[in-house]
Amino acid sequence: MALHSSDAPTFLDFERLAIAPLYARPRATHGMPSETVPDDGMDPSVAYSMIHDELMLDGNSRQNLATFVTTYMDHEARLLFAETSDKNMIDKDEYPQTAEIEGRCVRMISNLWKSPDGENATGTSTTGSSEAVMLGGLALKWRWRERRRAAGEPTDRPNLVMGINVQVVWEKFCRYWDVEPRYAPIEEGRLQLNAEEALKLVDENTIGVVAILGSTFDGSYEPVEAIATALDELAASGGPDVPVHVDAASGGFVAPFIDPDLRWDFRVPRVRSINASGHKYGLVYPGVGWIVWRTPEDLPEDLVFHVNYLGGDMPTFALNFSRPGAQVIAQYYNLVRLGREGYREIQQACRDTATYLSGSIAQMGPYELLSDGSELPVFFFRLKPEVSNYTVYDVSAKMRERGWQVPAYTLPENLTDVSGLRVVVRNGLSRDMAELFLADLARSTEFLESLETRLPHDPSHTESFRH
Numbered sequence: 387m388a389l390h391s392s393d394a395p396t397f398l399d400f401e402r403l404a405i406a407p408l409y410a411r412p413r414a415t416h417g418m419p420s421e422t423v424p425d426d427g428m429d430p431s432v433a434y435s436m437i438h439d440e441l442m443l444d445g446n447s448r449q450n451l452a453t454f455v456t457t458y459m460d461h462e463a464r465l466l467f468a469e470t471s472d473k474n475m476i477d478k479d480e481y482p483q484t485a486e487i488e489g490r491c492v493r494m495i496s497n498l499w500k501s502p503d504g505e506n507a508t509g510t511s512t513t514g515s516s517e518a519v520m521l522g523g524l525a526l527k528w529r530w531r532e533r534r535r536a537a538g539e540p541t542d543r544p545n546l547v548m549g550i551n552v553q554v555v556w557e558k559f560c561r562y563w564d565v566e567p568r569y570a571p572i573e574e575g576r577l578q579l580n581a582e583e584a585l586k587l588v589d590e591n592t593i594g595v596v597a598i599l600g601s602t603f604d605g606s607y608e609p610v611e612a613i614a615t616a617l618d619e620l621a622a623s624g625g626p627d628v629p630v631h632v633d634a635a636s637g638g639f640v641a642p643f644i645d646p647d648l649r650w651d652f653r654v655p656r657v658r659s660i661n662a663s664g665h666k667y668g669l670v671y672p673g674v675g676w677i678v679w680r681t682p683e684d685l686p687e688d689l690v691f692h693v694n695y696l697g698g699d700m701p702t703f704a705l706n707f708s709r710p711g712a713q714v715i716a717q718y719y720n721l722v723r724l725g726r727e728g729y730r731e732i733q734q735a736c737r738d739t740a741t742y743l744s745g746s747i748a749q750m751g752p753y754e755l756l757s758d759g760s761e762l763p764v765f766f767f768r769l770k771p772e773v774s775n776y777t778v779y780d781v782s783a784k785m786r787e788r789g790w791q792v793p794a795y796t797l798p799e800n801l802t803d804v805s806g807l808r809v810v811v812r813n814g815l816s817r818d819m820a821e822l823f824l825a826d827l828a829r830s831t832e833f834l835e836s837l838e839t840r841l842p843h844d845p846s847h848t849e850s851f852r853h
Contacts, residue, residue, distance in 0.1 A: 408435055445791050448819070451809045452793040454602075454636055454666045454764075458814035463719050466712070467671060473711035475511065476702065484711040487718045494721055496678045498642045499634075499651040499660050508685050509678035510704055511664075511714050515635035516555040517705050518661035518677035521689070522631045523559040525659060525679065526594035528686040529629070539590070547587045547628075548596035549579030550798040551603050553635065556596060565593065571800045577601065577756065578608045581616035588617070590626045594658075597630055599637030599650055603797060604757040604808070605740075605764025607637060611649045614656035629658040629684075636762050638662025638676075639669070643730040644737060645761075658684045664717045667733065669724075669813055674713035732813050736763035739820050740811040746824050750831060756806060768806035776834040778807050780841050784830035790823060 408414060413428040418436050427433075447457035459467070470484070478485035488511050496507030512518045527544055534541045545566035548556055552569075560567040570583035584595050595617065597610045614630050621627040632650060634641070639662055641648050651660065657680065664674035679685045690703045724732070740759025744767065747753050752773045759765035769778055782794040797804045811820075834841075 408432065446789050448814055449789045450791045451811070451815070451823070452791045454663070454810050454812070455672050456665050456667075456669050456812065458812070459669065459671055459716065460719075460723070463670075463716050463723075466719055467716050468712075470715045471710050471712040473715075475709045475711040475714060476707050481711060484715065488711075488714050491714060491718050491721065492676070492678065495638075495662070495676050496652075499638070499678060500653045501678060502652060502680065506682075507678055508682045509676060511717075512661075512675040512677060512704055513673055513706050513709055514665060514675040515553075515633070515661050515663040516558075516675070518663075518675040519553075519555045519633060519635075520559055520562075520705055521677050521703065522659045522661055523556075523565070523594075524563065524689055525685050526629060526631060527563060527565060528688060529684065530591075530593040532686065543591045544593045545587075545589070545591050546594060546596065547584055547592055549583070549598065549601075549608065550800070551578055551601050552596060552598060552633070553602050556633075566591075568592075569799070572798060573800060574804075577604050577797065577801075578606050579613070580609060581612045584613050585616055585620060588620065588626060588628055592626060592628050594629045594631050597632050597650075599632055599634040599641060600762035600764070602636075604766040605636075605759060605762035605810075606757050607641070607648070607650070607761045610657065611654050614654045617656055628656075630654070630656045632657055632660045634660050635663045635675075636666045636764075639664070639667040639729070640733045640737075640762060643726060644733045652680055664713065667736075667812070668717060669720050669729075669732070670713055670716045672713075673710070674717055733763070736811045736813060736815070739763065739815060739817060740765055740809070742817070743809060743811065743820055743824065747827065750828065752831060752835070756804075759809075759811065763811040764808065766806050766808045768804065775837050775840050777841075778805050780834055781807060781827075781830060784834060785826060788826045788830075790826060 408431060411429060411432055414432045414436065418440065450457060473481045473484050475484065475488070491511065492509040493504055493507050496509060497504035501507050512521065523546065526546070530544060531541045543566065545568050546560055547568045548570065550569040550572055557567060559565065568587040570579045570587060572578065578601055579597065588595065595613060597608045597613050599607050599610065601608070610630065610632055617628050617630065638660060641650060651657065659677060659679045661675060661677040662668065664670045664676055665672045668674070685703065690701050692701050737759060740763035744755055744758040744765040747767055748755050752769055753767045754770050756766045756768060757764070778794040782792050785792050792807050792809060794805060794807050796802050
């Protein structure tokens with residue numbers, strides 16, 4: 387096309403594009419596509435700004451006291467995160483150093499959990515604890531099936547014992563892989579699985595018992611060692627020999643640093659596998675989990691697959707295939723940058739802030755604690771029975787007006803009539819922010835207490851549970 391063609395942009399056109407405000411540029415004066423791919427593209431700065439502006443309607447992640455997932459990382463960690471987001475974790479031949487760093491993380495974490503053979507640890511990174519749980523559950527089922535077949539026993543009725551308070555991924559595992567879930571009930575004053583309740587449900591078809599180190603509902607630790615000891619006694623008396631898997635999604639990066647004497651890990655011989663979320667108290671942005679087995683024999687060979695089309699023989703036993711290496715790199719950064727002492731300081735500060743908040747809330751008047759944040763830095767509180775003009779859902783909604791995301795929800799089966807609010811304290815919630823939170827909670831409570839009549843409720847908006 388000739389430069390002087392009538393279709394060519396003129397000098398004035400170029401000048402307009404150079405000086406026009408961003409939101410007056412072509413396509414910026416229209417709504418963003420939501421149903422079909424547009425015929426034409428747009429200037430990258432316009433695309434960025436329009437999407438960026440929409441995302442401003444999301445909540446402020448630093449005020450999100452609902453999620454367990456990390457919302458703060460060092461500037462340097464974020465740089466590494468951005469620089470390595472294009473590395474494919476599965477391509478270990480193409481990205482050998484990323485693979486080496488994953489191996490270092492597995493060994494470091496296995497040693498953190500007192501593995502008997504940390505230098506030769508069997509484990510892997512995953513996309514999170516949900517994938518890690520699936521792998522742990524599959525290993526339990528495969529090993530149980532091998533034992534049953536060797537004994538000439540049927541293998542058509544596997545079951546898994548756990549508390550009704552488990553995260554939903556365990557329900558998913560049982561449904562996906564045809565395992566009967568056996569849920570131990572909770573009750574007032576006991577919101578977790580204990581040894582007595584576990585033993586009631588165990589039989590020869592039990593593939594394993596799941597113990598939680600840091601319950602999603604209230605932050606409490608389940609008594610792993612006591613459960614294991616009860617199973618030891620059961621096996622010694624001629625009963626079934628049932629392994630334990632510890633779901634340490636949250637507590638796996640807390641207990642080793644601030645509860646070093648607590649025996650929940652591979653120091654307990656019956657614990658055969660452990661999972662944790664690197665993107666929770668491992669302090670990495672979303673997208674990384676870990677699972678480690680006690681011995682190589684605890685991961686059945688049938689669950690390991692070998693591929694050669696990525697260059698060399700690549701054993702893989704994760705459910706996912708391609709995934710970014712950035713999260714694994716960020717995990718390694720945290721482990722070497724913080725060290726044991728750095729993690730200890732952070733997790734202790736989180737616990738101190740949690741217990742300070744819970745203690746202050748308990749003194750406000752209308753609230754009572756069901757947990758106080760003295761284990762996982764998470765606590766759960768409810769309104770006292772005499773409060774009738776408002777609910778925990780009203781408290782949650784009122785706090786949302788100031789940007790605070792505090793989930794209100796009911797407890798599981800047997801205690802579904804109990805509703806409360808949960809606060810998750812993570813790295814980044816400073817004591818100053820805690821004071822601001824308390825001030826806003828006090829103002830919200832004062833407003834709700836002043837109401838003369840009960841607030842109306844939309845039944846469709848009474849569930850705000852967050853993992």
